[in-house]
Amino acid sequence: MSDDETYRKLFVAESQENHENLVSNLLVLEEGLDSNAIDEIFRAAHTLKGMAASMGYDAMEMLCHSMEDVFDEIRNGSKKVTPDLVNLLLNCTDSIEEMLDDIEAGGDSSSIDATDLVHRLIAETGKRDLPNTPDFDEQPCSGKSDPAYSTGDSTPVQPKDEPGSHPTHRVTVTIDPSSITKDIRALMVLQNLENAGTVVSSRPSAEYLEGESADFDGMLDIDLDSMLEAEEITSLASIPEVASVNVSPITTAVTPTGAEPSSDTLPHYLMRITVAEDCTMKDVRALIALENLKQMATIIRTTPKERDLDEGNFEGTLDIILSSDAGREALLSAARVTDIASIDIDELTGDPREWNDPSNDLNETIPDEKKTGQKRQDKASKTVHNIRVDIHKLDQMMTMVEDLVINGGRLRQLARQYNNKEVDEAMGMVGRSISELQNMMINIRMIPLDQIFKRFPRVVRDVANHDGKEVEFLMEGGDTEMDRSVIDGLGDPLLHLIRNAVNHGIETPEERIRRGKDPRGTIRLRAWRERGNVVIELGDDGGGINTRAVLKKAVQRGLAEPEAGESLSKEEIAAFLFQPGFSTAETITDISGRGVGLDVVKSTIESLQGSIAVTSEEGKGTTFTLTLPPTMAIIEVMMVRINGCRCAIPINSVVEVARINPKDIVRIGKSEAIPFRDDVLQIHRLEEMFGSNGSGDIIVVVQYQGHKCCVPVDIVEGQQEVVVKPLSRVIGACRGVSGVTIPGDGDVIPIIDVNTMV
Amino acid sequence: MGKILIVDDTLFMRTLLKNILFSGSHDIVGEAENGEEAVEKFKSLKPDLVTMDVVMPKMNGIEALKEITTMNPSAKVIMCTAVGQEQMVKLAIKSGAKGYIVKPFQAPKVLEEVQNVLKQ
Numbered sequence: 001m002s003d004d005e006t007y008r009k010l011f012v013a014e015s016q017e018n019h020e021n022l023v024s025n026l027l028v029l030e031e032g033l034d035s036n037a038i039d040e041i042f043r044a045a046h047t048l049k050g051m052a053a054s055m056g057y058d059a060m061e062m063l064c065h066s067m068e069d070v071f072d073e074i075r076n077g078s079k080k081v082t083p084d085l086v087n088l089l090l091n092c093t094d095s096i097e098e099m100l101d102d103i104e105a106g107g108d109s110s111s112i113d114a115t116d117l118v119h120r121l122i123a124e125t126g127k128r129d130l131p132n133t134p135d136f137d138e139q140p141c142s143g144k145s146d147p148a149y150s151t152g153d154s155t156p157v158q159p160k161d162e163p164g165s166h167p168t169h170r171v172t173v174t175i176d177p178s179s180i181t182k183d184i185r186a187l188m189v190l191q192n193l194e195n196a197g198t199v200v201s202s203r204p205s206a207e208y209l210e211g212e213s214a215d216f217d218g219m220l221d222i223d224l225d226s227m228l229e230a231e232e233i234t235s236l237a238s239i240p241e242v243a244s245v246n247v248s249p250i251t252t253a254v255t256p257t258g259a260e261p262s263s264d265t266l267p268h269y270l271m272r273i274t275v276a277e278d279c280t281m282k283d284v285r286a287l288i289a290l291e292n293l294k295q296m297a298t299i300i301r302t303t304p305k306e307r308d309l310d311e312g313n314f315e316g317t318l319d320i321i322l323s324s325d326a327g328r329e330a331l332l333s334a335a336r337v338t339d340i341a342s343i344d345i346d347e348l349t350g351d352p353r354e355w356n357d358p359s360n361d362l363n364e365t366i367p368d369e370k371k372t373g374q375k376r377q378d379k380a381s382k383t384v385h386n387i388r389v390d391i392h393k394l395d396q397m398m399t400m401v402e403d404l405v406i407n408g409g410r411l412r413q414l415a416r417q418y419n420n421k422e423v424d425e426a427m428g429m430v431g432r433s434i435s436e437l438q439n440m441m442i443n444i445r446m447i448p449l450d451q452i453f454k455r456f457p458r459v460v461r462d463v464a465n466h467d468g469k470e471v472e473f474l475m476e477g478g479d480t481e482m483d484r485s486v487i488d489g490l491g492d493p494l495l496h497l498i499r500n501a502v503n504h505g506i507e508t509p510e511e512r513i514r515r516g517k518d519p520r521g522t523i524r525l526r527a528w529r530e531r532g533n534v535v536i537e538l539g540d541d542g543g544g545i546n547t548r549a550v551l552k553k554a555v556q557r558g559l560a561e562p563e564a565g566e567s568l569s570k571e572e573i574a575a576f577l578f579q580p581g582f583s584t585a586e587t588i589t590d591i592s593g594r595g596v597g598l599d600v601v602k603s604t605i606e607s608l609q610g611s612i613a614v615t616s617e618e619g620k621g622t623t624f625t626l627t628l629p630p631t632m633a634i635i636e637v638m639m640v641r642i643n644g645c646r647c648a649i650p651i652n653s654v655v656e657v658a659r660i661n662p663k664d665i666v667r668i669g670k671s672e673a674i675p676f677r678d679d680v681l682q683i684h685r686l687e688e689m690f691g692s693n694g695s696g697d698i699i700v701v702v703q704y705q706g707h708k709c710c711v712p713v714d715i716v717e718g719q720q721e722v723v724v725k726p727l728s729r730v731i732g733a734c735r736g737v738s739g740v741t742i743p744g745d746g747d748v749i750p751i752i753d754v755n756t757m758v
Numbered sequence: 759m760g761k762i763l764i765v766d767d768t769l770f771m772r773t774l775l776k777n778i779l780f781s782g783s784h785d786i787v788g789e790a791e792n793g794e795e796a797v798e799k800f801k802s803l804k805p806d807l808v809t810m811d812v813v814m815p816k817m818n819g820i821e822a823l824k825e826i827t828t829m830n831p832s833a834k835v836i837m838c839t840a841v842g843q844e845q846m847v848k849l850a851i852k853s854g855a856k857g858y859i860v861k862p863f864q865a866p867k868v869l870e871e872v873q874n875v876l877k878q
Contacts, residue, residue, distance in 0.1 A: 011770050054771070184844060239857075240870050
């Protein structure tokens with residue numbers, strides 16, 4: 001893959017994540033100002049902008065930039081979040097999505113025109129000079145209030161005008177006129193020269209450069225007190241984008257250097273620093289406190305040792321013996337960094353040599369009983385290591401694992417053929433590893449339902465706004481995992497059901513009030529694992545299904561007998577909605593709500609080996625329940641033999657296995673049938689596939705969409721989970737076979753497609 | 759040629775930067791997705807230089823920079839920034855950052871800045 005292609009793929013994948021993040025947090029924002037949501041929005045918009053700029057997608061960069069300006073005003077309180085504004089911002093995200101789709105398809109997004117949106121955003125903020133408009137000033141993005149942003153923060157390398165300093169050098173620096181950030185370059189020069197000595201004064205001043213210094217012309221004069229040679233100073237000032245540096249000596253100054261007092265003569269202290277319980281990386285906090293103390297004190301000993309702190313062996317309390325003349329208050333303030341729960345300090349009296357002796361256990365010196373152990377913790381690394389893998393690579397790996405299964409099976413057969421027990425046993429072990437590997441591969445392909453769920457709040461909002469309805473949308477169980485291919489297939493049917501629920505299920509606020517309900521309707525989407533399946537339930541508290549109207553329609557369409565209404569249950573009547581004849585526009589209006597394209601939903605769910613059911617109570621609401629296998633790669637089958645050949649029948653289509661009397665078989669035209677219980681079942685002998693199988697007396701009764709038929713078999717071998725392999729494209733579509741499976745012995749077994757048989 | 763730790767919350771930017779730095783024969787000793795990870799990796803990997811994104815989840819680049827320079831005042835950290843983030847970069851420089859590069863990255867400028875800071 002070329003670099004460009006790699007970047008494009010990465011760009012699309014990460015931009016899609018950020019786009020989704022943007023949309024979901026905009027919806028949160030619409031519900032009320034939420035500082036976490038606005039921080040997330042900022043980060044997402046900023047990241048999108050940066051990546052788009054790097055790829056040269058100018059329109060997207062501009063759009064994100066203009067959005068940021070609006071977000072900035074929302075955050076600083078000068079702009080209110082109105083439904084219109086959220087609509088505009090969501091339109092912008094739609095445009096970004098279009099651009100991403102175009103880029104993913106190989107375009108450069110230039111065909112998507114967002115100029116109008118950009119203009120509307122500018123009209124919101126009143127900012128005209130777009131590309132040069134200063135950005136939002138990068139306020140807290142970590143979701144917590146952040147002292148790091150206050151300008152009064154302590155600075156390790158602060159230029160200082162020391163009264164005792166005398167300038168030794170005059171440094172004149174010219175910043176390259178083409179530099180877009182002359183002031184920052186000048187500041188960096190000042191910082192570098194601080195390392196050379198003391199900046200006595202500068203024109204313009206550091207304060208000016210640190211502030212809004214957009215009109216800085218690039219000329220900087222510095223008076224420096226330094227022991228360095230002119231060449232060394234020149235070298236320090238020669239950073240990128242510096243056009244010229246001129247250093248001329250002024251006078252010679254004496255730098256006073258005082259001898260450090262011996263630490264023995266200074267007061268000694270015992271400090272106990274306790275890091276807050278909820279602090280992450282406690283050891284780092286303790287280290288920071290220790291580093292700060294080192295600036296003003298001589299550290300004599302610590303418990304645990306600093307090396308242990310470095311290695312992360314720290315339980316939350318650090319004891320330090322130090323000597324310093326900085327005073328108690330200064331020491332306390334140096335140690336008081338973020339997330340420090342408490343600091344105790346005691347002056348030590350007695351013979352300093354005792355504390356200085358490293359052989360003395362500090363724990364014994366400490367009066368407090370609470371001692372910090374040096375127990376080694378078997379800490380699992382806190383870092384989450386995730387990598388992105390192309391799904392096709394996983395497919396390839398899966399195919400390779402399956403090849404391993406087949407070849408392993410062959411080897412085992414050979415071992416048996418040559419009666420070599422040792423090889424057979426060894427292959428048994430290999431087989432176990434292979435099946436573990438296979439399971440692991442299947443697990444790797446699992447992703448959480450959130451991947452599709454997170455699209456839905458936006459859909460509910462848009463449909464509800466369009467229809468003038470008020471809807472609360474609740475989601476649970478988004479962390480339930482399913483195979484990627486199942487999740488991909490589920491998106492559209494679920495979207496359809498959710499749209500229907502808002503569109504036709506939930507009544508207008510007026511209607512709801514009239515019915516004595518809360519004007520705000522509720523739609524609840526839930527997912528959970530149940531007996532090896534994943535159940536997804538979508539319930540609303542809307543008007544429910546009008547069974548009389550459904551029945552009437554069913555009779556009109558010839559799906560039900562006019563008199564059948566008496567004997568049919570509510571569920572059976574509701575099931576008519578899944579019939580293809582019901583998906584007409586007419587249906588939408590004359591049945592209180594349902595029936596639009598539900599046949600398509602049903603067939604999609606069934607193609608994913610799942611099932612769908614509906615329950616409804618008129619006036620109270622409707623619930624759709626989808627039951628799906630978490631992965632299509634594995635299904636449960638019944639293994640049977642037909643005319644000596646093994647084949648697999650998916651268990652979800654098997655009704656029962658029964659023994660029949662072959663004499664009961666009747667011929668109807670070319671086909672055979674058998675009366676069975678209250679039905680007459682057509683017999684499918686599958687002779688085309690397996691050859692003539694005579695007249696066995698065992699049948700497997702199968703069913704698809706309510707239609708039953710039966711398959712005579714020699715023997716039922718049992719039930720098991722198998723990995724489905726699709727048929728190779730070389731073979732092409734093969735009627736009656738949905739795929740093959742290869743069990744451990746390497747045999748290739750067809751999986752019967754009941755669908756095409758019934 | 760230096761050992762460099764790349765800090766950015768997007769794989770896209772990290773890859774971009776990594777390829778630029780590779781082209782300058784630098785050695786990428788690690789990558790971090792947020793400030794917290796950057797601080798931990800700075801401790802364990804002891805890179806010669808860190809490229810630090812500003813806007814990141816969990817702990818942003820400025821906080822991470824501060825923790826890094828507190829641990830090691832001579833740590834060489836270069837901020838990755840965008841036009842318009844001037845105030846932020848100033849704060850970073852005052853907090854001990856030794857340089858900065860501006861998005862969208864231009865390979866020669868990135869390499870020049872890295873080279874320069876490594877020389878200091």
